[in-house]
Amino acid sequence: MTDPATILQIIGSAIGLVRQIKQVEGAERAFEELEKLTAIMKAVSSGVMSSLDVEQARKEIDRLVVKLMRHEELQKGEADVDAALAKKFAKEDDR
Amino acid sequence: MRKTIPVVILVVLAAACGGAQKRQQTDAVHGALVTAAAAASTAYDLYAVWNHALEMGIVDKATSAEDGRAKLAAHRARAGSVVAAFEATGEALRVARAALATTDPDIGKVTQLVTEALHAVLALQQAISSLKGAEP
Numbered sequence: 001m002t003d004p005a006t007i008l009q010i011i012g013s014a015i016g017l018v019r020q021i022k023q024v025e026g027a028e029r030a031f032e033e034l035e036k037l038t039a040i041m042k043a044v045s046s047g048v049m050s051s052l053d054v055e056q057a058r059k060e061i062d063r064l065v066v067k068l069m070r071h072e073e074l075q076k077g078e079a080d081v082d083a084a085l086a087k088k089f090a091k092e093d094d095r
Numbered sequence: 096m097r098k099t100i101p102v103v104i105l106v107v108l109a110a111a112c113g114g115a116q117k118r119q120q121t122d123a124v125h126g127a128l129v130t131a132a133a134a135a136s137t138a139y140d141l142y143a144v145w146n147h148a149l150e151m152g153i154v155d156k157a158t159s160a161e162d163g164r165a166k167l168a169a170h171r172a173r174a175g176s177v178v179a180a181f182e183a184t185g186e187a188l189r190v191a192r193a194a195l196a197t198t199d200p201d202i203g204k205v206t207q208l209v210t211e212a213l214h215a216v217l218a219l220q221q222a223i224s225s226l227k228g229a230e231p
Contacts, residue, residue, distance in 0.1 A: 054125060
């Protein structure tokens with residue numbers, strides 16, 4: 001089986017992240033994501049997963065893989081910042 | 096015939112027990128994979144919020160467009176290791192998920208892949224911590 005020490009370390013890190021969320025402004029999205037995943041984790045820990053739970057878990061993992069690989073939010077954030085910088089110094093650039 | 100029936104029953108029971116055990120193992124591995132995905136997703140969302148606030152701070156403090164662009168470029172070069180770690184974690188999750196989705200997954204192999212995905216999450220969290228420590 002997967003190394004229990006590693007799993008415990010990950011769960012500890014996840015708890016640390018939840019504590020961090022409470023201190024970060026504008027992290028509502030992280031909360032929503034975590035609640036969804038916590039529901040799946042509860043289904044997993046309650047015993048044998050139903051085929052519906054398994055299917056839901058697989059769909060969530062697929063969605064998260066795309067999210068991590070494409071990192072669209074990060075790219076959008078950078079584009080917003082570039083636009084803010086351009087706006088701040090618009091007159092300077094015109095000169 | 097009379098002798099073969101109990102033997103057949105025993106074989107079927109043994110197969111059923113083995114199947115139940117394998118199912119439990121598969122569920123446990125699924126659980127570990129979802130845990131890894133949950134931790135990576137939360138790290139991503141928090142990082143996006145933190146990174147945006149930091150970059151907007153650079154814009155606020157910039158003394159010229161050139162100064163702002165240079166400081167943003169320097170930050171984004173440092174942040175490249177985190178973006179690479181997100182991609183590596185996504186790839187590790189994808190590979191483990193694909194191995195788990197086969198009709199008769201090799202538990203040993205899948206467990207190894209899920210463990211690699213868990214380690215990728217730890218490396219990701221380390222990359223984020225290092226970046227936070229490296230920011231001026």
